[in-house]
Amino acid sequence: MYSSFFKSKIYASIALVIMTLAFTFPMITFHGTLNKIYNNKVGEISPLAINVWNFYNKGRYKSTTTPEEAHNDLKMMIKTSSEIGVASLPIWSCSLEAPNYPKKAFPEGIPVYFHFDGFSGEVHEMNTINHYVGMDPMWRGGRIEREIGLYALLGLSLFMIYFILYNKKVLTYIMYISTALPLIFVAEYSYWLYWFGHNLHDWGAFKIKPFMPTVFGDGKIAQFTTHSYPTIGFYALLLIGLFSLLAVLSRNRAIKEMEDKV
Structure with missing residues:
Protein backbone atom coordinates (compact mmCIF):
# COMPACT_ATOMS: atom_id res chain seq x y z
CA MET A 1 0.00 0.00 0.00
CA TYR A 2 1.21 3.47 -0.84
CA SER A 3 2.29 5.43 2.26
CA SER A 4 -0.11 8.23 1.32
CA PHE A 5 -3.02 5.80 1.58
CA PHE A 6 -1.91 4.90 5.10
CA LYS A 7 -1.51 8.56 6.06
CA SER A 8 -5.01 9.38 4.76
CA LYS A 9 -6.46 6.64 6.97
CA ILE A 10 -4.59 7.94 10.02
CA TYR A 11 -5.73 11.53 9.44
CA ALA A 12 -9.35 10.45 8.86
CA SER A 13 -9.25 8.29 12.00
CA ILE A 14 -8.08 11.25 14.10
CA ALA A 15 -10.88 13.42 12.67
CA LEU A 16 -13.42 10.69 13.40
CA VAL A 17 -12.24 10.24 17.00
CA ILE A 18 -12.43 13.99 17.68
CA MET A 19 -15.93 14.21 16.20
CA THR A 20 -17.09 11.18 18.17
CA LEU A 21 -15.76 12.35 21.52
CA ALA A 22 -16.70 16.02 21.12
CA PHE A 23 -20.14 15.67 19.55
CA THR A 24 -21.54 12.33 18.40
CA PHE A 25 -21.10 10.29 21.59
CA PRO A 26 -22.51 12.88 24.03
CA MET A 27 -25.33 13.69 21.59
CA ILE A 28 -26.32 10.00 21.32
CA THR A 29 -26.21 9.28 25.04
CA PHE A 30 -28.07 12.48 26.04
CA HIS A 31 -30.59 12.36 23.18
CA GLY A 32 -34.15 12.85 24.45
CA THR A 33 -33.08 13.46 28.07
CA LEU A 34 -34.29 17.07 28.19
CA ASN A 35 -37.71 15.94 26.92
CA LYS A 36 -37.89 13.36 29.71
CA ILE A 37 -37.06 16.05 32.28
CA TYR A 38 -39.66 18.40 30.80
CA ASN A 39 -42.31 15.64 30.78
CA ASN A 40 -41.54 14.57 34.39
CA LYS A 41 -40.16 11.19 33.27
CA VAL A 42 -36.92 11.53 35.21
CA GLY A 43 -37.03 7.86 36.17
CA GLU A 44 -36.58 6.93 32.50
CA ILE A 45 -33.23 8.72 32.21
CA SER A 46 -30.45 6.17 31.83
CA PRO A 47 -27.48 6.14 34.22
CA LEU A 48 -25.22 6.48 31.15
CA ALA A 49 -26.91 9.76 30.15
CA ILE A 50 -26.46 11.08 33.70
CA ASN A 51 -22.78 10.08 33.89
CA VAL A 52 -22.01 11.48 30.45
CA TRP A 53 -23.72 14.80 31.25
CA ASN A 54 -21.86 15.04 34.57
CA PHE A 55 -18.51 14.37 32.87
CA TYR A 56 -18.96 16.72 29.92
CA ASN A 57 -20.27 19.56 32.08
CA LYS A 58 -17.28 19.74 34.40
CA GLY A 59 -15.94 23.27 34.40
CA ARG A 60 -18.70 24.65 32.22
CA TYR A 61 -20.71 27.77 32.96
CA LYS A 62 -23.71 27.27 35.24
CA SER A 63 -26.54 29.74 35.67
CA THR A 64 -26.22 32.12 38.62
CA THR A 65 -29.48 30.65 39.93
CA THR A 66 -27.97 27.15 40.16
CA PRO A 67 -26.99 26.09 43.70
CA GLU A 68 -23.27 25.40 43.89
CA GLU A 69 -23.83 21.90 45.26
CA ALA A 70 -25.80 21.04 42.11
CA HIS A 71 -22.97 21.92 39.71
CA ASN A 72 -21.92 18.95 37.56
CA ASP A 73 -24.61 16.75 39.11
CA LEU A 74 -27.55 16.20 36.77
CA LYS A 75 -29.75 14.64 39.45
CA MET A 76 -29.26 17.65 41.72
CA MET A 77 -29.79 20.02 38.79
CA ILE A 78 -33.14 18.36 38.13
CA LYS A 79 -34.05 18.33 41.83
CA THR A 80 -33.33 22.05 42.21
CA SER A 81 -35.10 22.91 38.92
CA SER A 82 -31.87 24.42 37.60
CA GLU A 83 -31.34 25.33 33.98
CA ILE A 84 -29.90 22.32 32.17
CA GLY A 85 -28.10 22.42 28.84
CA VAL A 86 -27.08 19.61 26.52
CA ALA A 87 -23.98 17.44 26.98
CA SER A 88 -22.07 17.95 23.70
CA LEU A 89 -19.30 20.54 23.47
CA PRO A 90 -20.48 24.14 23.02
CA ILE A 91 -19.41 25.58 19.67
CA TRP A 92 -20.12 29.31 19.99
CA SER A 93 -20.87 31.67 22.85
CA CYS A 94 -22.83 34.89 22.93
CA SER A 95 -23.14 37.10 25.99
CA LEU A 96 -24.87 40.37 26.83
CA GLU A 97 -23.88 43.05 29.29
CA ALA A 98 -26.17 45.85 30.52
CA PRO A 99 -26.42 48.25 33.48
CA ASN A 100 -29.29 46.24 34.96
CA TYR A 101 -27.00 43.17 35.12
CA PRO A 102 -24.20 44.33 37.48
CA LYS A 103 -20.76 42.81 36.93
CA LYS A 104 -20.58 41.62 40.52
CA ALA A 105 -23.71 39.50 40.15
CA PHE A 106 -23.10 38.52 36.52
CA PRO A 107 -19.30 38.49 36.02
CA GLU A 108 -19.67 36.92 32.55
CA GLY A 109 -22.73 38.95 31.60
CA ILE A 110 -25.67 36.88 30.34
CA PRO A 111 -23.98 34.10 28.34
CA VAL A 112 -25.56 31.42 26.19
CA TYR A 113 -23.75 28.65 24.35
CA PHE A 114 -24.77 27.13 21.04
CA HIS A 115 -24.37 23.39 20.42
CA PHE A 116 -25.21 21.13 17.49
CA ASP A 117 -28.18 19.78 19.44
CA GLY A 118 -29.30 22.64 21.69
CA PHE A 119 -28.23 25.38 24.08
CA SER A 120 -26.73 25.92 27.51
CA GLY A 121 -26.04 28.85 29.83
CA GLU A 122 -28.53 31.59 30.76
CA VAL A 123 -31.06 30.49 28.14
CA HIS A 124 -34.16 31.58 30.07
CA GLU A 125 -32.70 35.01 30.85
CA MET A 126 -31.57 35.50 27.25
CA ASN A 127 -35.05 34.66 25.97
CA THR A 128 -36.49 37.21 28.41
CA ILE A 129 -34.15 39.86 27.02
CA ASN A 130 -35.03 38.86 23.45
CA HIS A 131 -38.73 39.21 24.26
CA TYR A 132 -38.02 42.70 25.61
CA VAL A 133 -36.88 43.86 22.16
CA GLY A 134 -39.50 41.86 20.22
CA MET A 135 -37.23 38.97 19.27
CA ASP A 136 -38.34 35.33 19.15
CA PRO A 137 -37.04 32.85 21.75
CA MET A 138 -33.91 31.01 20.69
CA TRP A 139 -35.60 27.64 20.20
CA ARG A 140 -37.37 29.09 17.12
CA GLY A 141 -34.08 29.07 15.23
CA GLY A 142 -32.41 25.99 13.79
CA ARG A 143 -35.14 23.54 14.79
CA ILE A 144 -34.61 21.31 11.76
CA GLU A 145 -30.84 21.49 12.16
CA ARG A 146 -31.07 20.39 15.80
CA GLU A 147 -33.43 17.55 14.90
CA MET A 160 -15.56 8.46 7.28
CA ILE A 161 -15.34 4.82 8.37
CA TYR A 162 -15.82 3.74 4.73
CA PHE A 163 -13.12 6.22 3.74
CA ILE A 164 -10.76 4.62 6.26
CA LEU A 165 -11.57 1.04 5.19
CA TYR A 166 -11.79 1.45 1.43
CA ASN A 167 -9.64 3.30 -1.09
CA LYS A 168 -12.50 4.44 -3.31
CA LYS A 169 -12.07 7.84 -4.96
CA VAL A 170 -15.75 8.74 -4.56
CA LEU A 171 -15.40 8.65 -0.75
CA THR A 172 -12.89 11.48 -1.01
CA TYR A 173 -15.68 13.86 -2.04
CA ILE A 174 -17.69 12.96 1.06
CA MET A 175 -14.72 13.94 3.23
CA TYR A 176 -15.03 17.50 1.96
CA ILE A 177 -18.16 17.77 4.14
CA SER A 178 -16.21 17.14 7.33
CA THR A 179 -13.53 19.51 6.04
CA ALA A 180 -16.16 22.24 5.69
CA LEU A 181 -17.87 21.71 9.09
CA PRO A 182 -16.50 24.96 10.63
CA LEU A 183 -17.69 26.98 7.64
CA ILE A 184 -21.07 25.23 7.64
CA PHE A 185 -21.61 26.09 11.30
CA VAL A 186 -20.60 29.74 10.89
CA ALA A 187 -22.88 30.07 7.86
CA GLU A 188 -25.83 28.59 9.77
CA TYR A 189 -25.11 30.69 12.84
CA SER A 190 -24.87 33.86 10.75
CA TYR A 191 -28.10 33.11 8.89
CA TRP A 192 -30.09 32.60 12.08
CA LEU A 193 -28.67 35.74 13.67
CA TYR A 194 -29.81 37.64 10.59
CA TRP A 195 -33.23 35.97 10.76
CA PHE A 196 -33.73 36.87 14.41
CA GLY A 197 -32.53 40.43 13.91
CA HIS A 198 -34.80 41.01 10.89
CA ASN A 199 -37.97 39.37 12.20
CA LEU A 200 -38.75 41.54 15.22
CA HIS A 201 -42.29 41.69 16.60
CA ASP A 202 -44.40 44.66 17.67
CA TRP A 203 -45.02 43.18 21.11
CA GLY A 204 -41.50 44.12 22.21
CA ALA A 205 -41.49 46.65 25.05
CA PHE A 206 -38.50 48.38 23.47
CA LYS A 207 -38.75 49.19 19.76
CA ILE A 208 -35.59 48.88 17.67
CA LYS A 209 -34.97 48.75 13.93
CA PRO A 210 -34.13 45.44 12.24
CA PHE A 211 -30.41 44.76 12.60
CA MET A 212 -27.70 42.17 12.04
CA PRO A 213 -26.37 40.89 15.38
CA THR A 214 -22.61 40.60 15.67
CA VAL A 215 -21.38 37.20 14.47
CA PHE A 216 -17.80 37.55 15.72
CA GLY A 217 -16.52 40.13 18.17
CA ASP A 218 -18.17 42.84 20.25
CA GLY A 219 -21.27 44.80 19.30
CA LYS A 220 -24.07 46.99 20.60
CA ILE A 221 -27.84 46.38 20.67
CA ALA A 222 -29.90 49.12 22.34
CA GLN A 223 -28.38 49.44 25.85
CA PHE A 224 -26.76 45.98 25.64
CA THR A 225 -23.13 45.28 24.82
CA THR A 226 -22.74 41.94 23.04
CA HIS A 227 -19.83 39.52 22.83
CA SER A 228 -19.87 36.70 20.27
CA TYR A 229 -16.93 34.32 20.09
CA PRO A 230 -16.09 30.70 19.29
CA THR A 231 -15.60 28.29 22.15
CA ILE A 232 -14.07 24.84 22.64
CA GLY A 233 -16.42 23.00 20.27
CA PHE A 234 -15.52 25.26 17.36
CA TYR A 235 -11.84 24.53 17.85
CA ALA A 236 -12.74 20.84 17.80
CA LEU A 237 -14.48 21.49 14.45
CA LEU A 238 -11.34 23.21 13.16
CA LEU A 239 -9.28 20.15 14.09
CA ILE A 240 -11.80 17.87 12.40
CA GLY A 241 -11.67 20.05 9.30
CA LEU A 242 -7.86 20.16 9.32
CA PHE A 243 -7.36 16.40 9.66
CA SER A 244 -10.11 15.74 7.12
CA LEU A 245 -8.35 18.03 4.64
CA LEU A 246 -5.04 16.25 5.28
CA ALA A 247 -6.81 12.94 4.72
CA VAL A 248 -8.23 14.16 1.39
CA LEU A 249 -4.87 15.53 0.20
CA SER A 250 -3.07 12.34 1.16
CA ARG A 251 -5.70 10.17 -0.54
CA ASN A 252 -5.56 12.25 -3.72
CA ARG A 253 -1.78 11.99 -3.73
CA ALA A 254 -1.97 8.21 -3.30
CA ILE A 255 -4.51 7.86 -6.11
CA LYS A 256 -2.35 9.98 -8.40
CA GLU A 257 0.72 7.89 -7.58
CA MET A 258 -1.24 4.72 -8.32
CA GLU A 259 -2.57 6.08 -11.63
CA ASP A 260 0.90 7.23 -12.69
CA LYS A 261 2.22 3.70 -12.26
CA VAL A 262 -0.51 2.14 -14.37
Missing part, protein backbone atom coordinates in the same frame (compact mmCIF):
# COMPACT_ATOMS: atom_id res chain seq x y z
CA ILE A 148 -31.27 16.12 12.14
CA GLY A 149 -27.88 17.11 13.57
CA LEU A 150 -27.27 13.81 15.34
CA TYR A 151 -28.28 11.73 12.33
CA ALA A 152 -26.20 13.90 10.00
CA LEU A 153 -23.11 13.38 12.16
CA LEU A 154 -23.78 9.64 12.39
CA GLY A 155 -24.10 9.46 8.60
CA LEU A 156 -20.91 11.47 8.16
CA SER A 157 -19.14 9.18 10.65
CA LEU A 158 -20.22 6.16 8.63
CA PHE A 159 -18.79 7.66 5.44
Whole structure:
Protein backbone atom coordinates (compact mmCIF):
# COMPACT_ATOMS: atom_id res chain seq x y z
CA MET A 1 0.00 0.00 0.00
CA TYR A 2 1.21 3.47 -0.84
CA SER A 3 2.29 5.43 2.26
CA SER A 4 -0.11 8.23 1.32
CA PHE A 5 -3.02 5.80 1.58
CA PHE A 6 -1.91 4.90 5.10
CA LYS A 7 -1.51 8.56 6.06
CA SER A 8 -5.01 9.38 4.76
CA LYS A 9 -6.46 6.64 6.97
CA ILE A 10 -4.59 7.94 10.02
CA TYR A 11 -5.73 11.53 9.44
CA ALA A 12 -9.35 10.45 8.86
CA SER A 13 -9.25 8.29 12.00
CA ILE A 14 -8.08 11.25 14.10
CA ALA A 15 -10.88 13.42 12.67
CA LEU A 16 -13.42 10.69 13.40
CA VAL A 17 -12.24 10.24 17.00
CA ILE A 18 -12.43 13.99 17.68
CA MET A 19 -15.93 14.21 16.20
CA THR A 20 -17.09 11.18 18.17
CA LEU A 21 -15.76 12.35 21.52
CA ALA A 22 -16.70 16.02 21.12
CA PHE A 23 -20.14 15.67 19.55
CA THR A 24 -21.54 12.33 18.40
CA PHE A 25 -21.10 10.29 21.59
CA PRO A 26 -22.51 12.88 24.03
CA MET A 27 -25.33 13.69 21.59
CA ILE A 28 -26.32 10.00 21.32
CA THR A 29 -26.21 9.28 25.04
CA PHE A 30 -28.07 12.48 26.04
CA HIS A 31 -30.59 12.36 23.18
CA GLY A 32 -34.15 12.85 24.45
CA THR A 33 -33.08 13.46 28.07
CA LEU A 34 -34.29 17.07 28.19
CA ASN A 35 -37.71 15.94 26.92
CA LYS A 36 -37.89 13.36 29.71
CA ILE A 37 -37.06 16.05 32.28
CA TYR A 38 -39.66 18.40 30.80
CA ASN A 39 -42.31 15.64 30.78
CA ASN A 40 -41.54 14.57 34.39
CA LYS A 41 -40.16 11.19 33.27
CA VAL A 42 -36.92 11.53 35.21
CA GLY A 43 -37.03 7.86 36.17
CA GLU A 44 -36.58 6.93 32.50
CA ILE A 45 -33.23 8.72 32.21
CA SER A 46 -30.45 6.17 31.83
CA PRO A 47 -27.48 6.14 34.22
CA LEU A 48 -25.22 6.48 31.15
CA ALA A 49 -26.91 9.76 30.15
CA ILE A 50 -26.46 11.08 33.70
CA ASN A 51 -22.78 10.08 33.89
CA VAL A 52 -22.01 11.48 30.45
CA TRP A 53 -23.72 14.80 31.25
CA ASN A 54 -21.86 15.04 34.57
CA PHE A 55 -18.51 14.37 32.87
CA TYR A 56 -18.96 16.72 29.92
CA ASN A 57 -20.27 19.56 32.08
CA LYS A 58 -17.28 19.74 34.40
CA GLY A 59 -15.94 23.27 34.40
CA ARG A 60 -18.70 24.65 32.22
CA TYR A 61 -20.71 27.77 32.96
CA LYS A 62 -23.71 27.27 35.24
CA SER A 63 -26.54 29.74 35.67
CA THR A 64 -26.22 32.12 38.62
CA THR A 65 -29.48 30.65 39.93
CA THR A 66 -27.97 27.15 40.16
CA PRO A 67 -26.99 26.09 43.70
CA GLU A 68 -23.27 25.40 43.89
CA GLU A 69 -23.83 21.90 45.26
CA ALA A 70 -25.80 21.04 42.11
CA HIS A 71 -22.97 21.92 39.71
CA ASN A 72 -21.92 18.95 37.56
CA ASP A 73 -24.61 16.75 39.11
CA LEU A 74 -27.55 16.20 36.77
CA LYS A 75 -29.75 14.64 39.45
CA MET A 76 -29.26 17.65 41.72
CA MET A 77 -29.79 20.02 38.79
CA ILE A 78 -33.14 18.36 38.13
CA LYS A 79 -34.05 18.33 41.83
CA THR A 80 -33.33 22.05 42.21
CA SER A 81 -35.10 22.91 38.92
CA SER A 82 -31.87 24.42 37.60
CA GLU A 83 -31.34 25.33 33.98
CA ILE A 84 -29.90 22.32 32.17
CA GLY A 85 -28.10 22.42 28.84
CA VAL A 86 -27.08 19.61 26.52
CA ALA A 87 -23.98 17.44 26.98
CA SER A 88 -22.07 17.95 23.70
CA LEU A 89 -19.30 20.54 23.47
CA PRO A 90 -20.48 24.14 23.02
CA ILE A 91 -19.41 25.58 19.67
CA TRP A 92 -20.12 29.31 19.99
CA SER A 93 -20.87 31.67 22.85
CA CYS A 94 -22.83 34.89 22.93
CA SER A 95 -23.14 37.10 25.99
CA LEU A 96 -24.87 40.37 26.83
CA GLU A 97 -23.88 43.05 29.29
CA ALA A 98 -26.17 45.85 30.52
CA PRO A 99 -26.42 48.25 33.48
CA ASN A 100 -29.29 46.24 34.96
CA TYR A 101 -27.00 43.17 35.12
CA PRO A 102 -24.20 44.33 37.48
CA LYS A 103 -20.76 42.81 36.93
CA LYS A 104 -20.58 41.62 40.52
CA ALA A 105 -23.71 39.50 40.15
CA PHE A 106 -23.10 38.52 36.52
CA PRO A 107 -19.30 38.49 36.02
CA GLU A 108 -19.67 36.92 32.55
CA GLY A 109 -22.73 38.95 31.60
CA ILE A 110 -25.67 36.88 30.34
CA PRO A 111 -23.98 34.10 28.34
CA VAL A 112 -25.56 31.42 26.19
CA TYR A 113 -23.75 28.65 24.35
CA PHE A 114 -24.77 27.13 21.04
CA HIS A 115 -24.37 23.39 20.42
CA PHE A 116 -25.21 21.13 17.49
CA ASP A 117 -28.18 19.78 19.44
CA GLY A 118 -29.30 22.64 21.69
CA PHE A 119 -28.23 25.38 24.08
CA SER A 120 -26.73 25.92 27.51
CA GLY A 121 -26.04 28.85 29.83
CA GLU A 122 -28.53 31.59 30.76
CA VAL A 123 -31.06 30.49 28.14
CA HIS A 124 -34.16 31.58 30.07
CA GLU A 125 -32.70 35.01 30.85
CA MET A 126 -31.57 35.50 27.25
CA ASN A 127 -35.05 34.66 25.97
CA THR A 128 -36.49 37.21 28.41
CA ILE A 129 -34.15 39.86 27.02
CA ASN A 130 -35.03 38.86 23.45
CA HIS A 131 -38.73 39.21 24.26
CA TYR A 132 -38.02 42.70 25.61
CA VAL A 133 -36.88 43.86 22.16
CA GLY A 134 -39.50 41.86 20.22
CA MET A 135 -37.23 38.97 19.27
CA ASP A 136 -38.34 35.33 19.15
CA PRO A 137 -37.04 32.85 21.75
CA MET A 138 -33.91 31.01 20.69
CA TRP A 139 -35.60 27.64 20.20
CA ARG A 140 -37.37 29.09 17.12
CA GLY A 141 -34.08 29.07 15.23
CA GLY A 142 -32.41 25.99 13.79
CA ARG A 143 -35.14 23.54 14.79
CA ILE A 144 -34.61 21.31 11.76
CA GLU A 145 -30.84 21.49 12.16
CA ARG A 146 -31.07 20.39 15.80
CA GLU A 147 -33.43 17.55 14.90
CA ILE A 148 -31.27 16.12 12.14
CA GLY A 149 -27.88 17.11 13.57
CA LEU A 150 -27.27 13.81 15.34
CA TYR A 151 -28.28 11.73 12.33
CA ALA A 152 -26.20 13.90 10.00
CA LEU A 153 -23.11 13.38 12.16
CA LEU A 154 -23.78 9.64 12.39
CA GLY A 155 -24.10 9.46 8.60
CA LEU A 156 -20.91 11.47 8.16
CA SER A 157 -19.14 9.18 10.65
CA LEU A 158 -20.22 6.16 8.63
CA PHE A 159 -18.79 7.66 5.44
CA MET A 160 -15.56 8.46 7.28
CA ILE A 161 -15.34 4.82 8.37
CA TYR A 162 -15.82 3.74 4.73
CA PHE A 163 -13.12 6.22 3.74
CA ILE A 164 -10.76 4.62 6.26
CA LEU A 165 -11.57 1.04 5.19
CA TYR A 166 -11.79 1.45 1.43
CA ASN A 167 -9.64 3.30 -1.09
CA LYS A 168 -12.50 4.44 -3.31
CA LYS A 169 -12.07 7.84 -4.96
CA VAL A 170 -15.75 8.74 -4.56
CA LEU A 171 -15.40 8.65 -0.75
CA THR A 172 -12.89 11.48 -1.01
CA TYR A 173 -15.68 13.86 -2.04
CA ILE A 174 -17.69 12.96 1.06
CA MET A 175 -14.72 13.94 3.23
CA TYR A 176 -15.03 17.50 1.96
CA ILE A 177 -18.16 17.77 4.14
CA SER A 178 -16.21 17.14 7.33
CA THR A 179 -13.53 19.51 6.04
CA ALA A 180 -16.16 22.24 5.69
CA LEU A 181 -17.87 21.71 9.09
CA PRO A 182 -16.50 24.96 10.63
CA LEU A 183 -17.69 26.98 7.64
CA ILE A 184 -21.07 25.23 7.64
CA PHE A 185 -21.61 26.09 11.30
CA VAL A 186 -20.60 29.74 10.89
CA ALA A 187 -22.88 30.07 7.86
CA GLU A 188 -25.83 28.59 9.77
CA TYR A 189 -25.11 30.69 12.84
CA SER A 190 -24.87 33.86 10.75
CA TYR A 191 -28.10 33.11 8.89
CA TRP A 192 -30.09 32.60 12.08
CA LEU A 193 -28.67 35.74 13.67
CA TYR A 194 -29.81 37.64 10.59
CA TRP A 195 -33.23 35.97 10.76
CA PHE A 196 -33.73 36.87 14.41
CA GLY A 197 -32.53 40.43 13.91
CA HIS A 198 -34.80 41.01 10.89
CA ASN A 199 -37.97 39.37 12.20
CA LEU A 200 -38.75 41.54 15.22
CA HIS A 201 -42.29 41.69 16.60
CA ASP A 202 -44.40 44.66 17.67
CA TRP A 203 -45.02 43.18 21.11
CA GLY A 204 -41.50 44.12 22.21
CA ALA A 205 -41.49 46.65 25.05
CA PHE A 206 -38.50 48.38 23.47
CA LYS A 207 -38.75 49.19 19.76
CA ILE A 208 -35.59 48.88 17.67
CA LYS A 209 -34.97 48.75 13.93
CA PRO A 210 -34.13 45.44 12.24
CA PHE A 211 -30.41 44.76 12.60
CA MET A 212 -27.70 42.17 12.04
CA PRO A 213 -26.37 40.89 15.38
CA THR A 214 -22.61 40.60 15.67
CA VAL A 215 -21.38 37.20 14.47
CA PHE A 216 -17.80 37.55 15.72
CA GLY A 217 -16.52 40.13 18.17
CA ASP A 218 -18.17 42.84 20.25
CA GLY A 219 -21.27 44.80 19.30
CA LYS A 220 -24.07 46.99 20.60
CA ILE A 221 -27.84 46.38 20.67
CA ALA A 222 -29.90 49.12 22.34
CA GLN A 223 -28.38 49.44 25.85
CA PHE A 224 -26.76 45.98 25.64
CA THR A 225 -23.13 45.28 24.82
CA THR A 226 -22.74 41.94 23.04
CA HIS A 227 -19.83 39.52 22.83
CA SER A 228 -19.87 36.70 20.27
CA TYR A 229 -16.93 34.32 20.09
CA PRO A 230 -16.09 30.70 19.29
CA THR A 231 -15.60 28.29 22.15
CA ILE A 232 -14.07 24.84 22.64
CA GLY A 233 -16.42 23.00 20.27
CA PHE A 234 -15.52 25.26 17.36
CA TYR A 235 -11.84 24.53 17.85
CA ALA A 236 -12.74 20.84 17.80
CA LEU A 237 -14.48 21.49 14.45
CA LEU A 238 -11.34 23.21 13.16
CA LEU A 239 -9.28 20.15 14.09
CA ILE A 240 -11.80 17.87 12.40
CA GLY A 241 -11.67 20.05 9.30
CA LEU A 242 -7.86 20.16 9.32
CA PHE A 243 -7.36 16.40 9.66
CA SER A 244 -10.11 15.74 7.12
CA LEU A 245 -8.35 18.03 4.64
CA LEU A 246 -5.04 16.25 5.28
CA ALA A 247 -6.81 12.94 4.72
CA VAL A 248 -8.23 14.16 1.39
CA LEU A 249 -4.87 15.53 0.20
CA SER A 250 -3.07 12.34 1.16
CA ARG A 251 -5.70 10.17 -0.54
CA ASN A 252 -5.56 12.25 -3.72
CA ARG A 253 -1.78 11.99 -3.73
CA ALA A 254 -1.97 8.21 -3.30
CA ILE A 255 -4.51 7.86 -6.11
CA LYS A 256 -2.35 9.98 -8.40
CA GLU A 257 0.72 7.89 -7.58
CA MET A 258 -1.24 4.72 -8.32
CA GLU A 259 -2.57 6.08 -11.63
CA ASP A 260 0.90 7.23 -12.69
CA LYS A 261 2.22 3.70 -12.26
CA VAL A 262 -0.51 2.14 -14.37
